[in-house]
Amino acid sequence: MTRDTFFVQIEKETGKSLFAFTRSETGMMDYAGKVESADLSSMQVLESSRYFTPSWYTYLSQELLANITVYIPENVEDFDANQYSFLAHIGAILLAVEAKDALLIAELLHRRETVFSSFIPILLHVIKPVAAEALFAWVYGTFRGEENFPEIYKKNKPITLGETDTTAILFAAARDALQPEPEKESAKEMFIRYFKQKKSFEFTIGLVGSSCHPWVEGVSRIEALSDKAAWMHLVDNPLAAGKKHQELYASLKSTVQAEPYNPHDHNAISVSIDSVDSILKGIPGKCKAGYIRATGAEILRKARPNQFAYKSSLWRMGATPSFFENGIVVKIGI
Secondary structure, eight states: OEEEEEEEEEEETTEEEEEEEEEETTSOEEEEEEESOOOOTTSEEEEOOOSSOGGGEEEEOGGGOOEEEEEEOTTOOSOOHHHHHHHHHHHHHHHHHHHTOHHHHHHHHHHTHHHHGGGHHHHHHHHGGGHHHHHHHHHHSSSSSSTTHHHHHHHOOOOOTTOOOHHHHHHHHHHHHHOOOTTTSOHHHHHHHHHHHOSOOEEEEEOBSGGGSTHHHHHHHHHHHHHHHHHHTTTTOTTHHHHHHHHHHHHOOEEEEEOTTOSSOTTOEEEEEEOHHHHHHTOOOEEEEEEOOHHHHHHHHHHOTTOOEEEEEEEEEEOSTTTTTTOEEEEEEO
16 A cells, blocks of 8 residues: 655756656555656655766756756655655656666666665666667667676576666666577677667767867867856856857757778768867868767667668767767767
């Protein structure tokens, strides 16, 4: 029997989404899914823990700009720290799932592994719709997720409560979609089959090699100008420079396409983005911003050998000194 109901609300410019979680008399929490509406007037209101520190990012897609609020009953009892922490952090996962930011889901799990480890069944259900793409982006799009995946894939066993390994969690959530058969095919072959069978898909993935390409030089210059403009407008209009800054990146077009002629890797998939330098000079044009990591590119090319161009958009960029490696994130779709 349900004793308490909690709500997580995600509010964006385009509207609000409300998700419900219930707790039984024995203290077990469960996910009740997305709900149309609820009476929140008598509930305590908590601000959700941020899934990011805003200063970490140079640019964020509008789909990720949201206020996340947690509603708990006014006279809630026996609300332990683990449940509190889970509700305070799950909103970011829900937002990433709705936005189909597969890579962000993996990053959040990696960052908050101890928060979610006690709620594995709920977590698997929440991330299941995009778990396969999240696993792909994490294992084959970064340099962090592949290390232990071969062993996890080979064992192909269910995970238990308390699991903290990001790759294992994503694989467990994606198992129904991927239908792994390690005795018949490799992990790469499994993903090739998965993407070959999908009529359409989209996911986010980070770029590699960006620091070796000219696009980042223009970004560095515009960032210096942006910082200067922000200080100039700090008193009279503190948000003006920042808004223009985000609008500029949102306007940039990207091209993701295969390079079968590439002498180093005939499966290479490159990413080019409108050059900020060219825009400032009034001479629009794209320049190379990086590549999809080789293993991920190989899977995509073998799954769709006749696909040479992919739908894409610049999705987000980090702002740390090393953000050019796996810090430029694009959304790709077919």
